[in-house]
Amino acid sequence: MLSLNRIRENPDAIQQAVAAKGEQVDFNVLLDLDKQHRGIQTQVNDLRADRNRVSEEIAAVKRSGGDDDKAIAAMREVGNKIKTLEDEAINFKAQIHSALEVIPNTPHESVPIGKDETDNKVVKEWGEKPVFDYDIKDHLELGSTLNLLDFDRAAKIAGSGFPLYTGLGAKLERALINYMLDFHIKEHSYKEIFPPFLARGSSLYTCGQLPKFADDMYHTEKDQLYLIPTAEVPVTNIHADEILDEDSLPINYTASSACFRREAGSYGKETRGLLRVHQFNKVEMVKFVRPEKSYDELEQLLANAEAILQSFGLHYRVLELCTGDLSFSAAKCFDLEVWSPAEKQWLEVSSCSNFEDFQARRGNIRYRRSSDNKTDYVHTLNGSGVATPRLMIALLESYQTPDGKVIIPKCLQPYMKTEVLG
RNA sequence: GGAGGCGUGGCAGAGCGGUUGAAUGCACUGGUCUUGAAAACCAGCAAGGGUUUAUGCCCUUCAGAGGUUCGAAUCCUCUCGCCUCCGCCA
Numbered sequence: 001m002l003s004l005n006r007i008r009e010n011p012d013a014i015q016q017a018v019a020a021k022g023e024q025v026d027f028n029v030l031l032d033l034d035k036q037h038r039g040i041q042t043q044v045n046d047l048r049a050d051r052n053r054v055s056e057e058i059a060a061v062k063r064s065g066g067d068d069d070k071a072i073a074a075m076r077e078v079g080n081k082i083k084t085l086e087d088e089a090i091n092f093k094a095q096i097h098s099a100l101e102v103i104p105n106t107p108h109e110s111v112p113i114g115k116d117e118t119d120n121k122v123v124k125e126w127g128e129k130p131v132f133d134y135d136i137k138d139h140l141e142l143g144s145t146l147n148l149l150d151f152d153r154a155a156k157i158a159g160s161g162f163p164l165y166t167g168l169g170a171k172l173e174r175a176l177i178n179y180m181l182d183f184h185i186k187e188h189s190y191k192e193i194f195p196p197f198l199a200r201g202s203s204l205y206t207c208g209q210l211p212k213f214a215d216d217m218y219h220t221e222k223d224q225l226y227l228i229p230t231a232e233v234p235v236t237n238i239h240a241d242e243i244l245d246e247d248s249l250p251i252n253y254t255a256s257s258a259c260f261r262r263e264a265g266s267y268g269k270e271t272r273g274l275l276r277v278h279q280f281n282k283v284e285m286v287k288f289v290r291p292e293k294s295y296d297e298l299e300q301l302l303a304n305a306e307a308i309l310q311s312f313g314l315h316y317r318v319l320e321l322c323t324g325d326l327s328f329s330a331a332k333c334f335d336l337e338v339w340s341p342a343e344k345q346w347l348e349v350s351s352c353s354n355f356e357d358f359q360a361r362r363g364n365i366r367y368r369r370s371s372d373n374k375t376d377y378v379h380t381l382n383g384s385g386v387a388t389p390r391l392m393i394a395l396l397e398s399y400q401t402p403d404g405k406v407i408i409p410k411c412l413q414p415y416m417k418t419e420v421l422g
Numbered sequence: 423g424g425a426g427g428c429g430u431g432g433c434a435g436a437g438c439g440g441u442u443g444a445a446u447g448c449a450c451u452g453g454u455c456u457u458g459a460a461a462a463c464c465a466g467c468a469a470g471g472g473u474u475u476a477u478g479c480c481c482u483u484c485a486g487a488g489g490u491u492c493g494a495a496u497c498c499u500c501u502c503g504c505c506u507c508c509g510c511c512a
Contacts, residue, residue, distance in 0.1 A: 044472095068492090
């Protein structure tokens with residue numbers, strides 16, 4: 001949610017910023033509504049002040065045993081007028097609010113201008129592409145020959161897009177989650193959270209999935225709950241409607257959860273195997289920070305996510321998303337992509353975003369500044385650290401051997417209790 | 423699924439038609455005292471909005487929405503949320 005005040009003060013700049021995100025919003029309509037709303041509000045205020053004053057006089061007369069029928073009749077009149085105007089005001093307010101809640105966050109000034117993902121900027125490439133002097137297998141083949149993944153039976157259970165991990169595949173998935181959680185807890189001092197996987201609409205609203213992206217999520221009709229598309233949702237809402245102590249900031253949480261996405265409209269090659277699935281696991285990091293610190297924290301968050309990939313020794317790159325590719329709520333975002341030797345393409349395994357006060361406004365997440373004892377919105381950030389399906393693709397494919405086995409990276413061996421699959 | 427209870431400021435907790443934006447306590451901030459701290463004492467301390475050059479003035483908000491009334495935290499209706507007990511179940 002953008003601050004209406006900010007829009008009033010700088011409508012042209014905001015309009016431009018929003019346009020850079022590919023969103024056409026007519027701020028003149030919004031400002032006009034705002035102007036009318038405020039005009040009515042002023043009238044209502046004056047009438048109310050009038051009524052409050054006279055009501056007090058009536059009370060005084062009553063206390064001394066008298067009655068002022070004339071004043072009471074007049075105030076009944078005023079009451080009706082207030083009611084009429086108030087209805088108008090409420091109507092304007094609702095219009096303003098529903099216009100405001102679908103306007104995306106504005107990009108930070110440092111974000112490169114661009115139209116779509118082709119304009120994203122590669123800011124870093126780490127490691128090297130693994131070289132093989134034999135024919136390599138892709139993750140589907142490895143998953144099948146090593147009995148790690150069973151997509152046929154998964155489809156029988158839940159339909160396509162729901163992975164079934166079996167045996168060491170299931171163990172590897174569990175090992176990845178435990179390893180990454182432990183890593184963030186121990187090395188980066190995050191506090192561990194295990195959240196609900198279903199959430200109310202209000203929680204989805206905080207993060208920006210609602211009201212615009214309802215179709216992307218699974219929804220339980222009877223209970224009116226959404227299956228979370230990311231742990232960002234429950235974890236960010238931990239502090240919804242709270243006022244935090246400034247001393248408690250920054251708050252860093254890490255959580256693993258299943259993530260559920262309908263992925264409506266995606267089809268074709270991208271949906272093979274683990275490339276794009278309806279349910280997957282992800283270790284997420286969420287930060288609540290002081291506004292002036294949020295861009296430093298974004299660097300930190302990105303470094304924390306990168307550290308995971310580095311510890312696996314996987315080849316990856318960092319993208320700085322351009323304005324056109326930024327998500328609805330984000331002001332700035334870095335993506336991490338690992339290299340898939342068999343697909344011969346980069347696979348997104350993490351997004352690290354600063355939402356500034358956009359989510360905090362929607363979820364009413366504030367802190368009390370110790371300098372002046374006033375409340376202000378915190379800045380929220382989150383990043384995947386990281387999502388498991390594509391990580392598993394990269395690991396299986398990168399560490400396969402000529403005889404069809406897969407070497408387990410050193411850091412995972414204590415979790416897998418083995419050095420090799422197969 | 424059945425029955426009941428409860429939603430008031432950062433927290434706890436009074437108030438149950440008119441000087442109540444809200445007692446009191448805790449927390450917090452400033453001051454006095456102290457070598458310093460603690461304690462004690464004094465003072466301050468909600469948020470949102472309108473208006474104003476500014477000091478200020480005004481309005482709204484006691485879960486939310488409606489209703490009764492000249493006037494609602496207080497009475498009525500509905501909705502939402504939380505809690506407890508019983509039933510069912512891992």
